[in-house]
Amino acid sequence: xxxPTSKITIQKLSDDLFDQKKLTVSVLRLDQLHEIVSGNxxxxxxxxxxxxxxxxxxxxITFGGPYSNHLVATAYACKEIGLKSIGIVRxxxxxxxxxxxxxxxxxxxxxxxxxxxxxxxxxxxEFLESINWAYPKFLSIPEGGYHPLGAEGxxxxxxxxxxxxxxxxxxxxxxxxxxxxxxxxxxxxxLIGFPVIKNMSDIEQRLASLLPIPYNTQQLQIMDExxxxxxxxxxxxxxxxxxxxxxxHQLPTDFVYTGKMMFGVIDCISKDFFQKGSNILCIxxxxxxxxxxxxxGSLKF
Numbered sequence: 001x002x003x004p005t006s007k008i009t010i011q012k013l014s015d016d017l018f019d020q021k022k023l024t025v026s027v028l029r030l031d032q033l034h035e036i037v038s039g040n041x042x043x044x045x046x047x048x049x050x051x052x053x054x055x056x057x058x059x060x061i062t063f064g065g066p067y068s069n070h071l072v073a074t075a076y077a078c079k080e081i082g083l084k085s086i087g088i089v090r091x092x093x094x095x096x097x098x099x100x101x102x103x104x105x106x107x108x109x110x111x112x113x114x115x116x117x118x119x120x121x122x123x124x125x126e127f128l129e130s131i132n133w134a135y136p137k138f139l140s141i142p143e144g145g146y147h148p149l150g151a152e153g154x155x156x157x158x159x160x161x162x163x164x165x166x167x168x169x170x171x172x173x174x175x176x177x178x179x180x181x182x183x184x185x186x187x188x189x190x191l192i193g194f195p196v197i198k199n200m201s202d203i204e205q206r207l208a209s210l211l212p213i214p215y216n217t218q219q220l221q222i223m224d225e226x227x228x229x230x231x232x233x234x235x236x237x238x239x240x241x242x243x244x245x246x247x248x249h250q251l252p253t254d255f256v257y258t259g260k261m262m263f264g265v266i267d268c269i270s271k272d273f274f275q276k277g278s279n280i281l282c283i284x285x286x287x288x289x290x291x292x293x294x295x296x297g298s299l300k301f
Contacts, residue, residue: 007032008160010281013249021269022276027251028160031258031286034076036103039286040177041073044145046153052083052139059084061135063122063143066091066098067232067256069287070144075109085109086138088131090119099292144174151210154180161281165189167274169265170283171196171257172222173231175203177285179210185219192268193222194261198230226264232256232290238263243300252301254287255294 012026031038052060060078064071064087071087078085087104093113101111121127122143131140141147145154154177161168163186172178172195182191195203203222207215228238234255242259245251253259265282274280291299 005033010160010162011249011251013251015248017266017269021272021274023269023274023278023280025265025269025280025282027282027284028157029284030157031252031284031288033286036289037073037076038288039069039284040154040157041069041145041286042077043153043156043180044150044176045073045077045141046156047149048139048141048145048147048153049077049081049083051149053081055139057083057139058137059086059139060141061086061088061131061138062141063088063090063119065089066094067100067290067293068143069100069290071109072100072103072107072289074141075104075107078109079107084138086135087111088119088122089113091116099289103289144176146174146176146206146210148210148212150176151179151183155184157181157283158184164279165281166278167192167280168283169194169261169280171261171285172200172203173197173257175206176210177283178203179207181283182207182215182220183211187216187219189219191220193220194226194264195222195224196227196231196257196260198227200224223264223268226260226267228260239294239298241266246299246301252288253284254290256290257287258284
């Protein structure tokens with residue numbers, strides 16, 4: 001792989017609430033993979049990048065917003081294996097680039113900005129054909145690695161999940177990681193998804209397009225009330241909860257994905273969603289660099 005997987009650890013959280021409810025909560029620290037690029041992103045690229053090499057492509061072209069962890073991961077991974085990278089960025093070019101886009105440039109990615117209206121058409125055949133015509137020697141990878149091979153790569157995360165885990169919890173963006181975990185889920189395990197996008201009503205269709213075979217719907221539950229207003233939206237309640245999580249457990253989280261998921265898990269525990277004896281594992285999907293967009297002093301880590 002492109003990263004030192006030996007750095008991945010599982011952190012058990014000790015808390016009076018968990019003791020009271022008679023369950024265990026641990027976090028799969030995928031954020032520890034790399035000091036710059038971490039989490040689930042490189043897993044989703046694991047099977048896609050070799051295709052570009054096998055086809056003798058010049059590089060990768062992919063899509064994302066100004067705070068896209070996927071763009072940073074792609075830029076870094078391409079630099080590491082000698083491929084060029086182009087990022088199609090949602091929205092007009094700002095006067096000052098986000099920390100995320102600055103990181104993309106630092107890793108050699110060429111950025112091209114398009115309007116939100118144009119970006120909304122990125123999955124339409126006409127748009128994709130125009131991209132392929134303009135960049136014939138570049139392999140196009142969908143936003144967030146949303147591709148069956150992206151899900152296949154995400155399924156590798158299961159190699160770090162203990163067999164005695166009863167519930168696996170993860171944030172949901174494109175649902176690619178959700179699909180990968182679902183693909184490798186053992187029959188006695190439950191998967192709980194926490195969408196970070198408001199009104200995400202197409203998860204079932206997304207999973208159907210990402211997975212080669214049907215999955216057991218009884219093993220999946222979606223908790224859609226923890227998006228805090230939508231993608232990359234936040235409230236002071238979320239920021240306070242993230243700070244508390246760090247003070248109690250020295251667990252840093254990001255406000256886009258893992259912070260929302262952890263808030264949801266703890267709230268569900270307090271409401272007795274999980275049975276006594278449950279062994280809950282939460283997947284930390286990285287993306288801590290996104291916190292740099294917050295006002296200085298917002299977080300205590």
